[in-house]
Amino acid sequence: MSLSFPVTANPRVAGDADYDAIMAAPGFGEHFSDHMAVAIWTKDAGWSEGRIQPYGPFLIDPATAVLHYAQEVFEGMKAYRHADDSIWLFRPEANAARLNASAARMMLPAIPAEDFLAAITELVRTDARWVPSGGGEQSLYLRPFMFASEVFLGVRASAHVTFSVIASPVGSYFPSGIEPVDIWVTDKWARAGIGGTGAAKCGGNYAASLIAQYEGYEHGCSQVLFIEAAGKDRIEELGGMNVFLVTSDGRLITPELTGTILEGVTRSSILTVAADLGLRPEERRISPEEFFSLIADGVAVEAFSCGTAAVLTPIGSFRTATDTYTLASPAGERTLAIRDRILDIQYGRVPDVHGWLHRVA
Numbered sequence: 001m002s003l004s005f006p007v008t009a010n011p012r013v014a015g016d017a018d019y020d021a022i023m024a025a026p027g028f029g030e031h032f033s034d035h036m037a038v039a040i041w042t043k044d045a046g047w048s049e050g051r052i053q054p055y056g057p058f059l060i061d062p063a064t065a066v067l068h069y070a071q072e073v074f075e076g077m078k079a080y081r082h083a084d085d086s087i088w089l090f091r092p093e094a095n096a097a098r099l100n101a102s103a104a105r106m107m108l109p110a111i112p113a114e115d116f117l118a119a120i121t122e123l124v125r126t127d128a129r130w131v132p133s134g135g136g137e138q139s140l141y142l143r144p145f146m147f148a149s150e151v152f153l154g155v156r157a158s159a160h161v162t163f164s165v166i167a168s169p170v171g172s173y174f175p176s177g178i179e180p181v182d183i184w185v186t187d188k189w190a191r192a193g194i195g196g197t198g199a200a201k202c203g204g205n206y207a208a209s210l211i212a213q214y215e216g217y218e219h220g221c222s223q224v225l226f227i228e229a230a231g232k233d234r235i236e237e238l239g240g241m242n243v244f245l246v247t248s249d250g251r252l253i254t255p256e257l258t259g260t261i262l263e264g265v266t267r268s269s270i271l272t273v274a275a276d277l278g279l280r281p282e283e284r285r286i287s288p289e290e291f292f293s294l295i296a297d298g299v300a301v302e303a304f305s306c307g308t309a310a311v312l313t314p315i316g317s318f319r320t321a322t323d324t325y326t327l328a329s330p331a332g333e334r335t336l337a338i339r340d341r342i343l344d345i346q347y348g349r350v351p352d353v354h355g356w357l358h359r360v361a
């Protein structure tokens with residue numbers, strides 16, 4: 001039976017002054033809406049207890065399994081307000097499928113796509129005032145997540161799991177907006193290996209990438225690019241985003257999905273939109289030698305990172321311990337054309353020819 005998400009209204013919603021201040025400058029992931037969605041899974045009863053409740057802390061026992069073994073997965077999505085005030089999600093079924101693929105890898109239960117969508121729809125409808133109407137790139141970032149909530153210290157799959165969705169009004173992920181960012185290429189740290197959790201959106205992958213990201217900060221970079229762990233012979237992805245090169249003759253090159261790379265929803269949308277725009281997508285294995293010589297030889301002239309949070313962020317250079325590879329046309333015309341097309345679809349400014357939008361309010 002499908003879950004329902006009855007609403008318990010928050011008696012202490014944000015007041016007008018706080019709300020106005022937040023919506024005027026939301027930042028990224030700093031402020032949260034008035035409510036959250038929750039559902040519980042147990043080994044014996046399956047999913048139940050769906051609800052929308054006031055946003056607030058979970059009461060977590062110190063022995064809760066997730067705190068010890070990181071059995072957790074999450075998603076990133078956004079709700080967009082269109083010019084006519086309607087509110088839409090972008091490819092939510094892809095997020096439902098990916099959450100369940102991540103959950104399977106981490107021995108967490110699948111949540112039916114209809115229940116996943118019902119939780120998000122009810123939360124967005126309840127907190128519709130938090131979906132920004134400021135235009136630009138503002139949206140309501142949605143963070144569905146699932147964690148092992150059994151109170152037990154043995155290492156086994158949790159018999160009690162909590163699913164939740166929280167919502168955060170956001171602007172650009174990078175404070176610099178669409179200014180090109182510089183990317184550090186780590187040769188010291190790895191993100192994932194074959195058979196590991198690289199393709200799962202689990203918190204541990206992000207925790208493991210932090211040390212390399214901070215190495216990047218020390219070199220004046222905003223993000224880090226990982227190279228395949230064992231043979232160092234394949235470009236993979238950034239700490240939380242996929243990566244693309246654009247060549248002067250219209251090729252759009254991105255590493256193929258190998259099981260160690262996250263299957264980005266924005267990544268796959270870009271591959272489709274780029275073909276619509278007359279570019280030639282190439283998803284393939286790309287060695288670090290080829291990747292950097294394409295830039296050094298002036299063949300690849302643009303590069304960008306992408307993800308739900310970052311949308312499409314132009315890259316200015318890649319820096320290694322010994323070299324800097326600078327893109328000839330950072331934030332070039334093709335990068336911006338793809339970016340604009342994705343945003344135009346998300347904000348309903350062009351026809352949704354691929355059927356990617358899902359109306360919630």
Ligand code: COI
Binds near residue numbers: 240
């Ligand atoms: C997203 O793009 O939604 C992510 O989850 C990545 C993270 C860097 C915010």
